[in-house]
Amino acid sequence: MSCELDLSIADDVAAAMERVRSAVLGAGGQFTGDALAGSFGLVTPIGAVRGRYAVSGQSVHISVDEKPVFLGCGMIEDRLKVALRDGKI
Numbered sequence: 815m816s817c818e819l820d821l822s823i824a825d826d827v828a829a830a831m832e833r834v835r836s837a838v839l840g841a842g843g844q845f846t847g848d849a850l851a852g853s854f855g856l857v858t859p860i861g862a863v864r865g866r867y868a869v870s871g872q873s874v875h876i877s878v879d880e881k882p883v884f885l886g887c888g889m890i891e892d893r894l895k896v897a898l899r900d901g902k903i
Contacts, residue, residue: 817878817887833901
């Protein structure tokens with residue numbers, strides 16, 4: 815099962831995406847792309863999460879292509895909101 819998420823970015827888009835990039839890389843994940851589009855991957859204790867993102871204006875569309883069955887889309891969305899805002903996963 816995949817997740818399709820649309821999140822609003824309240825502040826500078828490039829800065830928010832840099833916070834996410836730093837958080838993912840800091841947690842041992844992979845992040846490729848720029849402030850407009852790319853992909854990410856992160857291994858969690860219960861399995862891998864992999865997906866793509868595309869920014870349009872002040873929002874980011876995230877397609878989670880792979881995730882553990884026990885990790886719900888709501889939990890992923892909550893974590894991504896924190897990463898966009900605070901740079902923490």
